[in-house]
Amino acid sequence: MAAEQFTMVKALNEALRRSLDENPKTLVMGEDVGRLGGVFRVTDGLHKDFGESRVIDTPLAESGIVGTAIGLALRGYRPVVEIQFDGFVYPAFDQIVTQLAKMHARALGQIKLPVTIRIPFAGGIGAVEHHSESHEAYFAHTAGLKVVAPSNPADAYWMLRQSIASDDPVVFLEPKRRYWDKAALDPSGTPDLGLHQARIARPGRDLTLIAYGPMVKLCLEAAAAAAEDGQQLEVVDLRSLSPVDFDTLAESVKRTGRAVVVHEAPVFLGMGAELAARITERCFYSLEAPVLRVGGYFAPYPPSRVEDAFLPDLDRVLDAVDRALAF
């Protein structure tokens, strides 16, 4: 099939469809994933084509969704669970961190938990409370989980395929504000990268912008704007938050000498803190400036009318770039 234009929603839908088609043990489950096709329509049409035994509308009980998915995985199934919105995953947090993450180790490797948890995450769509949160640090902090966040339709497709095929539990974070972005995708091709490899989204020599999920597009816009002032910014799309591809990061920062990490989650104890610390350890003698961070404030995600003040935008990213370049 030649490459055609896919929105991220359509790409995710295609990834689920092909995964269901190729492996009868693959299941899709969650609230409203069946007849409705999911509140974002990511599972649109799957219930009709694969039936209710493969595409399962569940009770409204997040812990129950993840907990029963664990049981199904123990029976040999590969459940792909949808949590309707980021803020609703907390009732399932216990099952994810105390059970799903640890069961393989507790059995000394004798059982596998191939469960994928899809979560539409982060903000920027003017939603109400609990519909815009970035909780990646909670999950990345837990050994036993893998955490990934695509930034574009092609990555969304391939990374979901790879996550479903993984024998480890994967928390799959979907940047909901990028759901309707379009890009070329050939679903019958092969992926360019492994699930946990970072990608140089734009090469540059003066500073490395590090982002994932919804912030990658912003950083590309920032790099384009900076180019008008003669600054050549490199943008690294992290893609995988656990594990992190530190080799690609370090190579980039050693070349540019400067790094700014951008994410939506509060800066305090966020992914940026870990990335800055590791980059400092690995690239200390190459750094011309401290690694700076741009992110949300240490406050609850705000009402949508003021979320623009909370979220990193072009000016805040460029301001951090200027500060880093001024050292």
Next chain:
Amino acid sequence: MNVTVKRKTGAPKAAPGDHGTPAESGPPDLVQLLTPEGERREHPDFSVETTPEELRSIYRDLVLVRRFDAEATSLQRQGELGLWASLLGQEAAQVGSGRAMRPSDYAFPTYREHGVAWCKGVDPLNLLGMFRGVNHGGWDPNEKNFHLYTIVIGSQTLHATGYAMGITKDGSDDAVIAYFGDGASSQGDVSEAFTFASVYNAPVVFFCQNNQWAISEPTEKQTRVPLYQRASGFGFPGVRVDGNDVLAVLAVTRWALERARSGQGPTLVEAFTYRMGAHTTSDDPTRYRIADELESWRLKDPIERVKAYLLREGWADSEFLESVEAESEQLARRVREGVRSMPDPDPSSIFEHVYAEGHALVDEEREGYLAYAASFTDAGTDKGENA
């Protein structure tokens, strides 16, 4: 062993306004087939026929499981185990339900189901690794269809339900038992498990061992209605059985498993029993419960009533009883020696099995740890050579 089941649907109906008195000696609707005095009793809905040989085998299980438990308690007192959760008093609930299962049925235990593990053929030494601190489980759950012990209260009821949903998808007639306690009945996961099991008609038996105490909290702090009655709100039957009566537990659990196998969905079995010991060896039950209560339950001992029945019927003699006793001592010796010779894991095992497919950070930290540890080994060697 033949179990005659007359009941087809529904739980016994409680009288209007009857909220039960869970801690009383004679709660309503208690299925009992063998009295504390060891006399057989008829029940209108449940019965079980046993040959003398089968009953002797049950007695043997009860005695060996109790002896194993006692030995583990002793080993904790001797410092060989970090902690132990005794099943003392709950042998009948566990052996009765454990023996009701087929080998292909799957059990999801808490951390106290040593008797169920015994019936499933799990080596008792496997259970002791986590209490000794050499692993967090360690056995292959699929080998005997006995899942790992679960510490977080009630979590496993959802795993059991999901597993049972998978059985249905597979078209199998296996069934699942989810074990939990009276305290776990307050957990949201248990309610969610009831909901999922009911909605998907999953072949799962929810087996609640109501041992009257959730650490220091009595059942009255968990519920205002008898636990078995909760099932009706979820649309499946609940039955309260004398948890100290191994024959009644066997009959009721087999009935519930048969319902599951035949596509009739979940059942809640409340095994009304008593934890004679502490919640764990870290606990002091004298701070929260009175000696009279303990004494009243001692008179309902699950093993003594089977022994009395065997002797009354002339199905056992002192020679048999002594042979079981001797076997229990052999088991205790094997457990004792097995625990004491259980090696500590290699510290680098911390990094093993964190992921099925590996993880760059785990690999990096493993390498760092090994290099760090090796630096001490070298120092020690140097010191030895210099000495």
